[in-house]
Amino acid sequence: MGKVKKGLALVLANALYQTQPVLLSCNKDGLDMKAKLEQLDFDVLHYANTTRVATLEAIAEFIKLADLYSVLLVYYAGHGVQIDGKNYIVPIDCIYKPIKDVFISSSLVDVSTITNYMSMHEEKTNILIMDACRNSLSFLRSFGSTGLAEMTAGNGMIIAFATSPNTSALGSESPDGNGCYTKRLLEHIDHPNMKVEDMFKLVRKDVIKDTAGQQVPWENTSLNGNFYFCTMAQDEINEVIYQSIRNYHCAEMLINLSKRFGYTVSDVMRIYERQKSEKVGGIRIVDEKEFESYILKQILDLGFEFINYRWVYRKTPVLMGDFQHDYTKAL
Incomplete structure (x- = not known):
């Protein structure tokens, strides 16, 4: 019998629009999200650059399989639009038509095709992530709106938007970079033993910092229980830290x-050195002060600096933590 998966994910990413501005980063956003969710033990349906028909077929395939899973996730990167308070995915073959009802029925995909199913299955953990609040659509003025409309999460659901309702989100100018929101999501989604709501708070904090407050991610949640994308025992965390630094012994890896x-960076180094001492041939430093001096030397050798009472690496502040002696005298 095969291993039971954590959940089922649908990843939709539209970049190569035929009549609307292309979104260079969305292909990479989708591919990177697919890879990350697979690492987190999801079965993933991934679709890139879908037409309206293909988008509906992808959603139908997702819903057909959804009954087999207790956790459902949909991630969308691409253009999105709100019309009369309802949110729509914009497929790559979208062609604007001045008659609103015709335009909606022929060129857009209502997000409710996803949320309606989720709302009917409150016994599941339902997660919808929309990195779709761009402001470059040629027809936005026709509807007098920016970004996406606020959505209320049904029972058992959390909805996460790249930015607040009625505001726009930032993408990357390069096909080799991630959009601002997805970049931070990828960094935090595998944070072990962290509730999904707290994970999104970390994403929000970083995006606000990255954009100087121009973009504020937003969530609406009615989850019935706690959900963690990644759960790890302390021994597993210690081993990951050891193997990672063993393979790439550099400041960037510690950060x-x-x-x-x-x-803290110093605690990461402590865990690594203690794990190394327990391997065959390892030497354990028993004296705590001697161990702290050794850790400090490793930190300095890797290029970290203590400047103006702040630890930095290449002029960027880092969360170093305290050493158990007056390390300023050693500098």
């Missing part, structure tokens, strides 16, 4: 692990 696990 990445610090962000992923929510530890």
Whole structure:
């Protein structure tokens, strides 16, 4: 019998629009999200650059399989639009028509085709992520609206938007970069033992910082229980830290692990050194002060600096944490 998966995910990413501005980063956003969700043990249906018909077929395939899973996730990156308070996915073959009802029925996909199913299955954990609040659509003026409309999450559902209702989100100018929101989502989604609501708070904090407050991610939740994208025992976390630094012994790896696990950089190094000492041939430093001095030397050798009472790496502040002696004298 095969391993039971964490859940089912539908990843839709539209970049190569035929009559609307292309969104260079969305292809990469979709591919990276697919890879990340597969790492987190989801079965993933991935579709890129879909027409209206193909989008509806993708959603139908997702719903057909959804009954087999207790966790459902839909991620969309691409153009989105609100009309009369309802949100729509914009397929790549969207062609604007001045008659509103004709335009909606022939060129857009109502997000409710997804949320209606989720709302009827409150016993599941339902997650909808929309990185679709762009402001470059040629027909936006016809509807006098920007971004997407506020949506209320049904029972058992959480809805996450890249930015607040009626505002626009930032993408990347390069096909090799992620959009601002998805970039931070990819960084935090595998944070171990963190509730999904708290994970989205970290994403919001970073996006606000990245955009100087221009973009504020938003969620609406009615989840009935706690959900974690990643759960790990402490021994597993310690081993991941050890193997990661063993393979890439550099400051950047320590910083990445610090962000992923929510530890200070110095604690990441402590875990690595203690794990290394327990391997065959390892040497354990028993004296705590001697161990702290050794950790400090490793930190300095990797290029971290203590400047104006702040730890930095290449002029960027880092969350170093305290050492158990007056390390300023060693500098």
